[in-house]
Amino acid sequence: MEGHGEMGLIGENFDSGLLGRMREDEYESRSGSENFDGASGDDLDAGDDQPQNKKKKYHRHTPQQIQELESFFKECPHPDEKQRSDLSKRLGLENKQVKFWFQNRRTQMKTQLERHENMILRQENEKLRAENSVMKEAMANPICSNCGGPAIPGQISMEEHQIRIENARLKEELTRVCTLANKFLGRPLSALANMALPSPNSSLELGIGRNGIVSGSSNFGMSMPMGFNMGDGVMGTPPTHSGMTHSGMRSPMGMMGNDAQQERTMLIDLAIAAMDELIKMSQPDCPLWMKSSEGGKEVLNHEEYARSGSPFTNPKPNGYVTEATKETGLLIINSVALVETLLDADRWTEMFPCMIARAVTLDVISSGMGGSRNGALQVMHSEIQLPSPLVPVRQYSVLRFCKQHAEGVWVVVDVSIDIGRNTANGNPYMSCRRLPSGCVLQDMPNGLCKITWVDHSQYDESAVHQIYRPLVNSGLAFGAHRWVATLQRQCECLAILMSTMPSEDPTAINQAGRRSMLKLAQRMTDYFWSGVCPSTACKWDILHISNMGNSDMKIMSRKHQDNSGESTSIVLSAATSVWLPVSRQRVFDFLREARLRGEWDVLTGGGPMQEMVHIPKGQSLGNSVCILRGNNASNGNEGNVLYLQDSWTDSSGSMIVYSPINMQSLNMVMNGGDSSFISLLPSGFSILPDGHSNNNCVGTSNDGSGNGGSDNNDSGGCLLTAGIQMLLNNLQTSKLTMESVDAVNALITCTIQKVKDALGVA
Numbered sequence: 001m002e003g004h005g006e007m008g009l010i011g012e013n014f015d016s017g018l019l020g021r022m023r024e025d026e027y028e029s030r031s032g033s034e035n036f037d038g039a040s041g042d043d044l045d046a047g048d049d050q051p052q053n054k055k056k057k058y059h060r061h062t063p064q065q066i067q068e069l070e071s072f073f074k075e076c077p078h079p080d081e082k083q084r085s086d087l088s089k090r091l092g093l094e095n096k097q098v099k100f101w102f103q104n105r106r107t108q109m110k111t112q113l114e115r116h117e118n119m120i121l122r123q124e125n126e127k128l129r130a131e132n133s134v135m136k137e138a139m140a141n142p143i144c145s146n147c148g149g150p151a152i153p154g155q156i157s158m159e160e161h162q163i164r165i166e167n168a169r170l171k172e173e174l175t176r177v178c179t180l181a182n183k184f185l186g187r188p189l190s191a192l193a194n195m196a197l198p199s200p201n202s203s204l205e206l207g208i209g210r211n212g213i214v215s216g217s218s219n220f221g222m223s224m225p226m227g228f229n230m231g232d233g234v235m236g237t238p239p240t241h242s243g244m245t246h247s248g249m250r251s252p253m254g255m256m257g258n259d260a261q262q263e264r265t266m267l268i269d270l271a272i273a274a275m276d277e278l279i280k281m282s283q284p285d286c287p288l289w290m291k292s293s294e295g296g297k298e299v300l301n302h303e304e305y306a307r308s309g310s311p312f313t314n315p316k317p318n319g320y321v322t323e324a325t326k327e328t329g330l331l332i333i334n335s336v337a338l339v340e341t342l343l344d345a346d347r348w349t350e351m352f353p354c355m356i357a358r359a360v361t362l363d364v365i366s367s368g369m370g371g372s373r374n375g376a377l378q379v380m381h382s383e384i385q386l387p388s389p390l391v392p393v394r395q396y397s398v399l400r401f402c403k404q405h406a407e408g409v410w411v412v413v414d415v416s417i418d419i420g421r422n423t424a425n426g427n428p429y430m431s432c433r434r435l436p437s438g439c440v441l442q443d444m445p446n447g448l449c450k451i452t453w454v455d456h457s458q459y460d461e462s463a464v465h466q467i468y469r470p471l472v473n474s475g476l477a478f479g480a481h482r483w484v485a486t487l488q489r490q491c492e493c494l495a496i497l498m499s500t501m502p503s504e505d506p507t508a509i510n511q512a513g514r515r516s517m518l519k520l521a522q523r524m525t526d527y528f529w530s531g532v533c534p535s536t537a538c539k540w541d542i543l544h545i546s547n548m549g550n551s552d553m554k555i556m557s558r559k560h561q562d563n564s565g566e567s568t569s570i571v572l573s574a575a576t577s578v579w580l581p582v583s584r585q586r587v588f589d590f591l592r593e594a595r596l597r598g599e600w601d602v603l604t605g606g607g608p609m610q611e612m613v614h615i616p617k618g619q620s621l622g623n624s625v626c627i628l629r630g631n632n633a634s635n636g637n638e639g640n641v642l643y644l645q646d647s648w649t650d651s652s653g654s655m656i657v658y659s660p661i662n663m664q665s666l667n668m669v670m671n672g673g674d675s676s677f678i679s680l681l682p683s684g685f686s687i688l689p690d691g692h693s694n695n696n697c698v699g700t701s702n703d704g705s706g707n708g709g710s711d712n713n714d715s716g717g718c719l720l721t722a723g724i725q726m727l728l729n730n731l732q733t734s735k736l737t738m739e740s741v742d743a744v745n746a747l748i749t750c751t752i753q754k755v756k757d758a759l760g761v762a
Contacts, residue, residue: 061101065091069098073105264365267417271377271401273311274415274436279405281326282440282452289326297481300324300456312419312435316458323472324435324456325479331449332491335410335441338449339373339402342412342439345380351490353522354655355482357383357393357535374404379417385533386477387655387686388721389554389575390465393535394432394457394478405440413438432459439483451487453480465552467579467719471691482652489650493518493617512672514615520675521625521646521657528657528682531556531573532723540573545741552576553745557736560727570736571681574744575723578752582759584687584718588654590759591685592647594628600754602747604630604641612642613670623648627666628658642666644680657684683724690717720755724748 061069068091076083084098091098281288288305289298302322306313316322331338341347345359358381365377377399384394398414405411416433435456442450457478464472471477497518509517530538540556553576560569580587590596594609613627630641644666645658659682669675726744728736756762 059097061093065093069101069105073102077102077106077109267365267379267399268377270415270417270419271399271413274399274413275401275403275411277310277312277436278413278438278454279411279440281436281454281456282411297475298326299475300326312415317460319460319462320458321461321473322456322458323475323479324454325475325481326452326454327480327484328450328452329484329488330444331451331488332447332495333449334447335408335443335449336373338441338451339410339412343373343376343378343400343402345382350522352483352486353490353526354387354529355384355486357385357529357533358537359383362397368402372404373402373410376400376402380414383535383537384478385529385535386468386472387529387532387653387688388465388468388577388719389532389534390552390577391468391472391477391533392431392463393533394459396432396434398434408443410441411438412441431463432457451484453484455480455483465577467577467690469691471688471719474691476652476689476691485650485652489618489623489648492619493623496616496618509613509615509670510672513670516669516672516675517613517615517625518617520669520678520680521644523675524644524659524680524682525646525655525657525684527680528684528723528725531682531725532575532686532721543736543741553748555741555744570728570740571725572728572736572740572744573723573725574748575721576748576752577719577721579690579717580720580756580759580761581717582761583716584654584689585649587687587718587720587755587759588622588647588649588656591656591687591755592622592645594626596758597628599758600751602750602754609641609643617648620649622654627661653689654687655684656687657682659683681725681727685723686721688719688721690719692716720752722748722752722755724751 069087072079072083072087079087079098079102084095084102087093088095088098280286288301288308290301290304291297292299300322305324341351345361349356349359360381361378362381363379365379366375367378368374368376379397380400381395381397384396396414397417399417400412400414402410402412413436414434415436418433419435435458437455437457439454440452442452444450455475455478459472461469461473468477476482497514527538531540534540534542534554534556538558540558543555543557545555553574556573558571558573560571591600594611597609598604598606607630609628609630611626612629615625617623617625624647626645626647628643628645630643642661642663643658644661645656647656648654659680661678661680665675665678669678724744724747726740726747728740
């Protein structure tokens with residue numbers, strides 16, 4: 001045969017160059033490229049009268065005939081009579097010639113396949129012989145698995161001796177793994193008996209030595225049937241220099257080998273203990289909680305907690321105080337979707353934009369098992385903020401552990417990774433730590449989810465300003481109530497954004513425009529928080545000015561880059577907080593009302609403003625993104641001032657943020673265009689309860705609305721934070737001047753005074 005016949009049957013090992021002669025019944029053929037004038041093969045016609053002992057002449061087919069026959073053979077190795085007749089007419093061959101060619105071709109193919117199979121069998125045989133030789137050599141010189149020295153077999157054979165040692169070791173490891181998996185997953189041991197273990201060579205290996213001691217160099221690595229993907233580096237990520245992670249932060253697990261495995265075991269044990277404690281504390285009518293006399297909220301009974309035998313009742317560091325809160329509510333989201341959000345640092349930050357300044361996943365110990373998040377365990381770093389320059393940002397490095405407690409019930413727990421290591425007093429940079437905290441999620445009918453949130457933290461009270469200590473101590477600042485209220489409001493906003501109900505207003509913004517507007521408003525709000533609560537998310541230079549009259553004023557600066565990436569100016573930010581003897585609801589209604597804006601905003605020229613665009617974010621009228629237009633601009637050009645304003649309110653607080661915006665950018669965003677390049681200069685207010693008893697009675701609604709029911713009971717005082725950002729064009733020196741600092745200080749002081757005068761505060 002001159003063609004190779006690419007059959008695709010046995011891949012690259014197919015012997016397509018085999019052209020040996022085959023003899024059968026004293027007739028010869030040349031691998032299908034040649035044929036005879038008479039009968040051949042194993043399929044002779046019984047009616048042939050030709051003598052069987054007469055050797056026929058060769059008939060060499062042309063290359064075109066061979067190509068046609070090979071092509072047909074690929075499609076149909078066993079042609080019928082009609083197909084052979086068609087081929088013979090088309091190729092100018094006799095019917096028998098075509099028939100014999102296919103017979104010989106099939107015989108040749110069979111021979112090739114047999115040769116290939118024989119070759120594979122020979123290779124396997126040689127491999128088995130080599131392994132047998134190695135095993136014989138090992139048996140001739142046995143090594144004790146315990147001491148590493150020569151083994152001295154006794155009355156039993158060497159094979160039985162080795163098997164007994166191996167079985168004893170495996171029983172120890174299986175007992176430990178089953179116990180740990182039972183606590184970790186909440187499954188009975190019988191369920192693990194039928195669980196298939198992964199291959200010992202997989203990346204799930206966790207070397208567990210005898211007597212429960214973790215061994216980094218164990219020769220008997222057993223795979224964990226729990227979904228732990230330990231990886232090859234530190235905590236499942238590639239090792240970095242000096243324990244630094246990809247985020248630029250020092251990982252608490254910056255170690256290798258035996259120390260790394262011991263660290264993993266400690267973290268797993270800590271996560272399991274934290275999960276057990278959270279489940280116990282989240283139970284209804286748990287004796288660890290009691291109703292407070294002020295507002296009826298559930299507060300931790302510290303005496304009962306100390307007697308509970310919890311492993312987290314160790315003495316807190318010097319100067320620390322404890323806050324523990326519990327809150328229950330309904331969410332417009334299902335439990336699985338919320339679990340995915342909590343385990344993704346970026347999505348978690350987006351769900352709590354006013355609370356989380358920055359979040360990053362440091363290490364992933366386990367991403368879950370069975371394609372779900374059950375058993376997911378990771379190390380996260382987060383910075384939690386309260387919108388005031390007088391309360392420092394809380395930085396946590398926690399273990400986040402997720403477990404499916406039952407069908408439709410998920411539990412997510414956080415716990416600081418340094419709990420139980422007595423490192424708090426020796427770490428001057430740590431001002432807070434998180435005891436077991438988190439949420440229990442239970443799916444409810446109609447797509448709702450019941451959430452029970454527990455927050456248990458310890459913090460250094462001396463870092464908090466005096467006027468904010470009642471709010472922080474009450475748990476309203478960083479506690480469960482604020483987490484649930486924020487989550488309810490965000491879920492409601494997402495539900496409204498996803499709705500596609502047609503509007504009868506021809507001027508209404510389409511779905512793409514609404515999304516673009518909300519995205520721009522969120523970016524504006526993030527910029528505002530960064531200028532009020534300095535964190536690592538945005539680099540600001542804090543200015544320490546000793547001769548400033550208001551010591552509670554925080555002034556910071558940063559360089560501003562235009563679209564070309566060049567620093568051409570400086571942004572100056574000033575923020576301060578004051579207490580007002582006015583209800584939070586009244587202050588919020590006054591500041592967000594466009595018609596009253598001229599009473600406090602000196603940049604509008606003292607005139608009212610008009611609301612041009614209104615995009616709702618919730619059932620409350622105050623939860624919206626708006627475009628405001630000035631009707632009496634200071635320069636005399638009517639309608640020349642445009643503001644993008646974002647506002648929201650719930651039972652935990654209220655916020656109003658605004659920024660100037662030009663008409664060209666506004667039109668582009670309203671049409672669904674990209675808003676990422678639009679420059680923003682945000683200013684605004686946050687309004688929080690003051691934490692006193694007559695202000696703590698505001699509860700979280702259970703209807704999933706996120707409005708906290710009503711703020712009608714929100715009497716007493718509130719804490720008002722005002723922040724202003726100014727752009728200073730200083731192209732020549734690119735330096736701040738004292739005149740600029742005095743100007744921004746005077747502007748924010750004047751704004752607060754105008755708010756007080758308008759509200760009748762002396």
